[in-house]
Amino acid sequence: MDNIAGKKSSLTWAVHISVALLVLLWLLPTIGLFVSSFRTADQISSTGWWKALFPTEQTLTLRTKTAEAQTQENGVYVIEGNIYEDDPAGEGKGEADITSWGISSRDVSAFAPGDTAELRGGGTLTLEASGAYRMESVEEFSGSRGQRVFVTAEVPPEFTLENYETVLLSGNATDSMAKAFFNTLTVTIPATIIPILIAAFAAYALAWMDFPGRALLIAFVVALLVVPLQLALIPLLKLHLGIGIGKGYLGVWLAHTGFGMPLAVYLLRNYMVGLPRDIIENARVDGATEFQIFVRIILPLSFPALASFAIFQFLWTWNDLLVAIVFLIDATGDTTVMTRQIVELLGTRGGNWEILATAAFVSIAVPLLVFFAMQKYLVRGLLAGSVK
Amino acid sequence: MKSTFYAGVAAAALTAGMAQAQELVFTPGEGDFNWDSYNSFADANDYSGQQVTVFGPWLGPDQELVESVLAYFNAATGADVRYTGSDSFEQQIVVDAEAGSAPNVAVFPQPGLAADMASRGFLTPLGEDTGEWVAENYAAGQSWVDLGTYAGPDGNDDLYGFFYKVDVKSLVWYVPENFEDFGYEIPQSMEELKALTDQMVADGETPWCIGLGSGGATGWPATDWVEDLMLRTQEPAVYDAWVANEMPFDDPAVVAAIEEFGYFALNDDYVAGGSDAVASTDFRDSPKGLFSAPPQCMMHRQASFIPAFFPEGTEVGVDVDFFYFPAYEEKDLGSPVLGAGTLWAITNDSPVAHGLIDFLQTPIAHELWMAQQGFLTPHSGVNTELYANAALRGMGEILLGATTFRFDGSDLMPGGVGAGSFWTGMVDYASGAKSAEEVASEIQSSWDALK
Numbered sequence: 001m002d003n004i005a006g007k008k009s010s011l012t013w014a015v016h017i018s019v020a021l022l023v024l025l026w027l028l029p030t031i032g033l034f035v036s037s038f039r040t041a042d043q044i045s046s047t048g049w050w051k052a053l054f055p056t057e058q059t060l061t062l063r064t065k066t067a068e069a070q071t072q073e074n075g076v077y078v079i080e081g082n083i084y085e086d087d088p089a090g091e092g093k094g095e096a097d098i099t100s101w102g103i104s105s106r107d108v109s110a111f112a113p114g115d116t117a118e119l120r121g122g123g124t125l126t127l128e129a130s131g132a133y134r135m136e137s138v139e140e141f142s143g144s145r146g147q148r149v150f151v152t153a154e155v156p157p158e159f160t161l162e163n164y165e166t167v168l169l170s171g172n173a174t175d176s177m178a179k180a181f182f183n184t185l186t187v188t189i190p191a192t193i194i195p196i197l198i199a200a201f202a203a204y205a206l207a208w209m210d211f212p213g214r215a216l217l218i219a220f221v222v223a224l225l226v227v228p229l230q231l232a233l234i235p236l237l238k239l240h241l242g243i244g245i246g247k248g249y250l251g252v253w254l255a256h257t258g259f260g261m262p263l264a265v266y267l268l269r270n271y272m273v274g275l276p277r278d279i280i281e282n283a284r285v286d287g288a289t290e291f292q293i294f295v296r297i298i299l300p301l302s303f304p305a306l307a308s309f310a311i312f313q314f315l316w317t318w319n320d321l322l323v324a325i326v327f328l329i330d331a332t333g334d335t336t337v338m339t340r341q342i343v344e345l346l347g348t349r350g351g352n353w354e355i356l357a358t359a360a361f362v363s364i365a366v367p368l369l370v371f372f373a374m375q376k377y378l379v380r381g382l383l384a385g386s387v388k
Numbered sequence: 389m390k391s392t393f394y395a396g397v398a399a400a401a402l403t404a405g406m407a408q409a410q411e412l413v414f415t416p417g418e419g420d421f422n423w424d425s426y427n428s429f430a431d432a433n434d435y436s437g438q439q440v441t442v443f444g445p446w447l448g449p450d451q452e453l454v455e456s457v458l459a460y461f462n463a464a465t466g467a468d469v470r471y472t473g474s475d476s477f478e479q480q481i482v483v484d485a486e487a488g489s490a491p492n493v494a495v496f497p498q499p500g501l502a503a504d505m506a507s508r509g510f511l512t513p514l515g516e517d518t519g520e521w522v523a524e525n526y527a528a529g530q531s532w533v534d535l536g537t538y539a540g541p542d543g544n545d546d547l548y549g550f551f552y553k554v555d556v557k558s559l560v561w562y563v564p565e566n567f568e569d570f571g572y573e574i575p576q577s578m579e580e581l582k583a584l585t586d587q588m589v590a591d592g593e594t595p596w597c598i599g600l601g602s603g604g605a606t607g608w609p610a611t612d613w614v615e616d617l618m619l620r621t622q623e624p625a626v627y628d629a630w631v632a633n634e635m636p637f638d639d640p641a642v643v644a645a646i647e648e649f650g651y652f653a654l655n656d657d658y659v660a661g662g663s664d665a666v667a668s669t670d671f672r673d674s675p676k677g678l679f680s681a682p683p684q685c686m687m688h689r690q691a692s693f694i695p696a697f698f699p700e701g702t703e704v705g706v707d708v709d710f711f712y713f714p715a716y717e718e719k720d721l722g723s724p725v726l727g728a729g730t731l732w733a734i735t736n737d738s739p740v741a742h743g744l745i746d747f748l749q750t751p752i753a754h755e756l757w758m759a760q761q762g763f764l765t766p767h768s769g770v771n772t773e774l775y776a777n778a779a780l781r782g783m784g785e786i787l788l789g790a791t792t793f794r795f796d797g798s799d800l801m802p803g804g805v806g807a808g809s810f811w812t813g814m815v816d817y818a819s820g821a822k823s824a825e826e827v828a829s830e831i832q833s834s835w836d837a838l839k
Contacts, residue, residue: 331492344447349672
């Protein structure tokens with residue numbers, strides 16, 4: 001009975017669950033990166049991002065006010081304050097009630113709130129659950145820094161926009177980011193358009209024009225796909241310097257065009273070869289020239305392939321660092337691009353994960369926009385091709 | 389639509405290129421700086437309208453610091469100084485030099501690479517004056533000259549590199565308040581350090597945080613350990629023979645030094661997270677164990693740059709401090725210091741590039757950076773009072789008080805060893821996969837293969 005046509009398979013739920021799981025699996029790293037971009041470097045190094053979403057029990061190292069803040073009451077020196085407010089590290093954690101505390105690294109939770117601890121340098125310290133403390137001593141407090149106190153408390157989740165400020169707004173970051181953004185656009189847009197223009201002509205010729213050695217030429221283009229571009233860096237740069245292009249936009253456009261060409265020709269040729277032969281032959285019979293066939297018939301029909309290659313090439317040039325460093329960025333540093341700007345933010349020895357995560361989301365913005373904008377055209381192009 | 393967009397791009401690119409001139413951090417004439425040297429340099433040199441490009445390994449805050457010093461060269465001579473940094477300096481400088489688009493001045497973090505480039509004719513000799521100046525004005529001057537002298541393409545030795553900015557590596561970092569809590573004293577000899585390590589274990593604490601992870605360079609912190617321990621178990625001459633491979637890598641002296649490192653790193657009780665964690669912990673994360681509550685470890689051996697990776701707000705000298713990684717009392721080898729430094733070399737000759745190297749020889753060029761942060765200098769003619777804080781001054785004293793100063797050996801070895809098999813070998817050793825002898829003989833055979 002289950003096999004009756006039109007009835008839903010009983011395994012639909014399994015399909016749905018596995019699709020949901022797959023989506024979650026794909027999204028997980030991105031979510032982690034997104035959460036991390038709102039955390040400080042210290043938080044990232046101490047706990048995983050998944051813990052950032054829930055309150056956690058943490059032991060904080062905080063300091064009281066310095067000896068300068070002491071007052072004299074009835075012959076006793078007193079320092080009073082709130083441990084959360086007196087230390088910048090305790091900022092924003094004021095609501096967390098202290099469950100235990102200590103003053104020695106031997107036992108960081110030696111005392112309960114309200115207890116009084118003997119200080120090593122003489123005197124006593126009393127700490128309440130709210131963070132209010134009172135230090136008393138018959139002798140004057142000394143030292144350039146306050147007493148160190150370990151505080152254990154249930155700390156609520158805490159997020160910060162500081163990383164985005166560092167990447168986008170702090171100091172001269174705005175100027176340099178904006179400059180890098182426009183430089184990247186200046187690289188990316190021509191480096192996407194030029195290869196499509198050239199490759200479309202080549203692909204048409206390879207697909208529909210008969211000439212001797214065509215198959216060999218196609219094989220050669222396909223073979224070029226496996227040549228790593230790193231191989232060409234130094235010879236190509238030498239050539240550019242030799243013929244006077246030097247390091248600059250023209251050089252990087254040419255390099256991206258060259259490196260993107262095999263894939264572009266291969267993709268477009270394969271798509272064009274699949275177009276119905278009848279249309280093209282009809283056009284020939286009606287007296288259309290090759291150029292008219294290409295412009296009037298092939299190009300509109302190949303729009304989905306053109307769009308999908310444009311997306312590939314755009315993403316690749318947008319994310320590129322290697323080609324930009326070799327062919328574009330000269331010693332004056334005026335022509336820096338976004339990827340390069342992000343690497344600079346990471347510092348000499350790297351390891352600033354919070355900046356890395358934030359920068360990833362800043363630089364992802366434009367490709368995402370392009371992808372969603374192009375997707376509309378992609379779908380329309382695909383439909384135009386199928387409903388004939 | 390499209391044309392207005394391009395116009396916008398062009399306009400933005402043009403205006404963005406204009407914001408350049410940088411402000412001077414310290415006003416000339418104020419403070420205890422050697423402004424005379426600045427003024428006399430400014431009077432003697434004029435490079436108005438000329439551009440000099442500098443390419444180095446510094447990024448982020450370090451880049452701001454070097455730019456702040458270069459701004460004075462601009463103010464003194466009118467030269468247009470442009471600094472660019474890269475995290476893949478070693479690869480990029482080779483590409484640029486090969487292709488002929490090298491910057492005027494390159495700042496090398498490793499003498500090995502500079503020697504290699506000098507032999508291929510990419511560097512310009514700095515001249516005898518510079519060599520004499522370094523020999524006279526730097527503490528242990530001749531050794532700095534030797535480190536910057538390489539054989540050129542014609543086989544003749546010349547001075548190619550000028551050392552500016554030095555790091556001290558023989559430092560052990562600790563939290564003074566944790567030491568007070570347990571009543572520990574700072575060890576004065578290696579014997580005391582080992583006794584202290586055992587004492588910490590007896591007290592139920594973990595003595596060391598060691599992390600070797602560093603992306604593609606994983607393993608380098610262990611090479612520093614081995615080099616430091618070489619200097620503490622062998623004569624400096626043996627160290628030099630080892631670095632030059634006149635003594636094989638699998639010599640018992642080297643194996644003993646590697647096993648000394650193993651004494652600390654391979655003992656589960658001595659290392660935070662156990663010895664398995666050593667190879668997998670990132671070197672930037674490992675010092676954070678000092679500051680956790682309760683502390684994961686009590687001591688961390690690392691170079692003078694590491695405070696950049698301490699938790700935010702940590703003040704060196706108060707929250708954390710350092711002591712000299714001590715030598716064996718019984719061995720009578722004095723107090724050896726391991727260090728590293730960056731050397732400046734001219735990769736694209738021009739008069740203004742030589743002018744910049746001359747500027748770096750003025751005391752003011754050193755004082756301007758040391759008064760900010762992260763800068764040590766062997767220049768004996770500077771006012772050490774200008775060090776930004778007591779911690780830097782203390783490191784400067786360790787540097788000046790060294791009876792033996794040796795440069796980071798792995799930086800002097802050929803790239804395939806010093807930045808290759810030595811790193812991976814130490815990871816194999818630290819993870820317990822191979823014995824010290826196996827590792828040493830593997831490194832030696834990789835060195836033989838390069839010859």
